[in-house]
Amino acid sequence: MPYLDPDQKEKLLERLRPKLRGCPCSPYGARLEVGDLAAAPVLERGVPSGVATGNQFVPMIPVICKNCGQIQWYSAIGLVDLNG
Ligand SMILES: [Zn+2]
Numbered sequence: 001m002p003y004l005d006p007d008q009k010e011k012l013l014e015r016l017r018p019k020l021r022g023c024p025c026s027p028y029g030a031r032l033e034v035g036d037l038a039a040a041p042v043l044e045r046g047v048p049s050g051v052a053t054g055n056q057f058v059p060m061i062p063v064i065c066k067n068c069g070q071i072q073w074y075s076a077i078g079l080v081d082l083n084g
Pocket of ligand 1: 023024025026029030031065066067068069070
């Protein structure tokens with residue numbers, strides 16, 4: 001089940017909106033929406049780049065341009081209750 005429901009995504013978009021500058025690829029047609037919460041693995045020193053070996057992740061909120069598909073990532077820390 002996705003971490004965020006549609007209402008939570010809409011509230012996040014409104015909260016992020018002051019920081020958003022539209023989409024650089026769609027200056028006249030950006031239609032932004034918040035996607036499902038995702039996480040990027042934290043890389044470790046001494047491990048070849050691109051190989052994730054640990055279990056630490058950076059929680060991220062994707063803001064997706066529905067016009068061209070470009071994604072802007074924002075940290076979910078402080079914006080989403082990650083304990084629920
Ligand atoms: Zn766009």
